Amino acid sequence: MEIIQVVGFGLIATVLILILKEQKPMFAFLIAVATGILIFLMLIGKIGSVVAMLERLARSSGMDMIYFKTVLKIIGIAYIAEFGAQIVRDAGQESIASKIEMTGKVLIMVLALPIISIIIETILKLMPA
Template sequence: MEMIQIVGLGLLATILILIIKEQKPIFAFLLAAFTGITIFLFLIGKISAVIQILEDLAVKANINMIFLKTILKIIGIAYIAEFGAQIVRDAGQESIAAKIELSGKILIMVMAIPIVTVIIETVVKLLPA
């Protein structure tokens, strides 16, 4: 049922944007951005529930919470970068959207260094001396 609401909101916004775009392009862009943000806010409760389940599973599996939090931050950066890039693309600014995506990739790489380091150290310990 929630997906029907999201699709309905998206279709309604799209129709309004197509109507408004000819007369007031800035309002069409603002409506598109507002719709995207509204859909994102609608999903925050679901995202929060997924994060809580992952944290519970990590505790049960005796996984270091630092790794889980880092992975969740990496996923968050990826989603936020994609979301921001799509909004900027809607405004017709492809080059800025590409820079947002590049920034997201670089931040993900920086945040992944501790995890990669632990993986490499573990592999080195497993190799015969």
């Protein structure tokens, strides 16, 4: 039950943060960042399993791997942008967090353009003239 470990670790970190927040706010922030990174590292194995399974499915379906890799990049950008924005929000910098999220969205749009154009071309080929 990994979720119990993650929740327990998060609760312990939260108690430490609440204790340190008044005396040493910088240490409290560092504990919050370290906790987020450690929880993410705990998930790396699970993420790898999901990616491997999706890759097997993509290969068996005959899908062009460039599209699969693009979708993985898009998912990675979304998670990294969200993680970074949450850390910045924890530091009280809402405006910077918003900029990180906006940058993630723009990068996702840029990566998605080739896929979107192929979908549109396919739809246009299927439509009667």
